[in-house]
Amino acid sequence: MGGxxxxxxxxxxIKKASKDWILLFQMDTIESDDxxxxxxxxxxxxxxxxxxxxxxxxxxxxxxxxxxx
Numbered sequence: 001m002g003g004x005x006x007x008x009x010x011x012x013x014i015k016k017a018s019k020d021w022i023l024l025f026q027m028d029t030i031e032s033d034d035x036x037x038x039x040x041x042x043x044x045x046x047x048x049x050x051x052x053x054x055x056x057x058x059x060x061x062x063x064x065x066x067x068x069x
């Protein structure tokens with residue numbers, strides 16, 4: 001539901017390129033009596049890296065995605 005509907009000619013290219021990436025780190029909102037860490041409105045932060053870059057320990061091209069309500 002919702003989201004982006006890419007033109008058909010790009011869908012295959014996006015699907016193929018997505019296999020080159022891996023989730024490096026995920027950070028979620030934390031809420032407790034003693035501590036609160038929130039991204040946007042109860043959001044999550046995702047760090048993605050190309051598999052080849054990770055194998056070469058190259059962190060120069062890591063992508064950060066913030067997802068929140």
